[in-house]
Amino acid sequence: MKPQEIKILHIDSNHPLLWEQLQQAGFQNEEDFKSSKHEIEAKIHDYHGIVIRSRFKIDKTFLDKATKLQFIARVGAGLESIDCDYAESKGVALIAAPEGNRNAVGEHALGMLLSLFNNLNKADKEVRSGHWNRESNRGHELDGKTVGIIGYGNMGKSFAKKLRGFDVEVLCYDIVSDLGDENARQVSLGEFQEKVDVVSLHTPWTPETDKMINADFINAFAKPFWFINTARGNSVVTADLVAALQSKKILGAGLDVLEYEKLSFEHLFEDEKPPAFEYLLQADNVLLTPHIAGWTVESKIKLAQTIVDKIVQLYR
Numbered sequence: 001m002k003p004q005e006i007k008i009l010h011i012d013s014n015h016p017l018l019w020e021q022l023q024q025a026g027f028q029n030e031e032d033f034k035s036s037k038h039e040i041e042a043k044i045h046d047y048h049g050i051v052i053r054s055r056f057k058i059d060k061t062f063l064d065k066a067t068k069l070q071f072i073a074r075v076g077a078g079l080e081s082i083d084c085d086y087a088e089s090k091g092v093a094l095i096a097a098p099e100g101n102r103n104a105v106g107e108h109a110l111g112m113l114l115s116l117f118n119n120l121n122k123a124d125k126e127v128r129s130g131h132w133n134r135e136s137n138r139g140h141e142l143d144g145k146t147v148g149i150i151g152y153g154n155m156g157k158s159f160a161k162k163l164r165g166f167d168v169e170v171l172c173y174d175i176v177s178d179l180g181d182e183n184a185r186q187v188s189l190g191e192f193q194e195k196v197d198v199v200s201l202h203t204p205w206t207p208e209t210d211k212m213i214n215a216d217f218i219n220a221f222a223k224p225f226w227f228i229n230t231a232r233g234n235s236v237v238t239a240d241l242v243a244a245l246q247s248k249k250i251l252g253a254g255l256d257v258l259e260y261e262k263l264s265f266e267h268l269f270e271d272e273k274p275p276a277f278e279y280l281l282q283a284d285n286v287l288l289t290p291h292i293a294g295w296t297v298e299s300k301i302k303l304a305q306t307i308v309d310k311i312v313q314l315y316r
């Protein structure tokens with residue numbers, strides 16, 4: 001089919017260039033940012049493509065009603081809000097844009113790590129409260145440390161590249177072999193857990209990574225370590241992370257994502273806060289951000305451009 005014959009439904013707002021460039025390429029754009037999933041399902045049979053972020057899950061019921069659907073484009077890195085196997089079985093192309101925010105994620109992970117090493121958030125709060133505490137805020141230097149990256153795809157590689165200016169050894173662990181490069185040496189899980197001082201998580205959320213960072217995994221490390229998570233909150237058992245912080249097995253944690261997030265990533269849960277989360281909120285050696293590692297002014301443009309380019313390429 002030609003672009004002029006393709007109707008695309010946008011169900012989340014994105015950078016204007018995405019809409020504008022698709023329109024310039026001849027595609028028919030329509031938007032619906034407010035209707036419920038049920039209401040969208042009632043009309044999705046009219047569309048050949050859908051552009052989403054994470055407003056609701058694209059499941060079997062949705063896909064069965066999308067009888068003309070040729071592609072789903074998610075303006076983000078992960079596809080966990082989509083029943084990918086079922087979509088592919090129906091011949092629906094899946095498009096994501098991990099290239100669009102990998103630099104932002106790499107920079108955010110590095111920023112979190114340096115902030116933890118130098119007590120920046122703790123020291124800032126103390127000075128603002130009238131306390132000038134130097135010795136209790138004596139920091140650590142990154143040079144001489146071994147940094148471990150779990151998941152060596154777009155995000156992991158970006159973080160490793162950011163570390164090139166430091167005198168550190170960078171190791172990576174991934175279930176896919178032969179991913180190591182000039183910025184990180186790929187090792188077995190055993191060697192990884194024996195050597196690293198820092199663990200940075202960069203994996204997608206899959207059945208294999210769900211609750212992967214648990215007590216057994218944490219306690220298998222030979223040394224206490226700092227932990228950074230800019231990947232997915234559900235990959236970490238928060239109660240086990242807190243126990244490790246309390247025992248000082250984990251020296252500090254930078255968490256951009258939490259297991260308590262809604263699927264849309266736009267809100268936390270609305271119920272009573274569990275004790276583990278209450279601990280994180282009070283801990284001086286924990287840095288929390290609201291799922292913004294890939295959420296920069298520049299990445300918004302890059303994500304949109306990547307999606308446009310991949311949709312256009314699909315119809316060449």
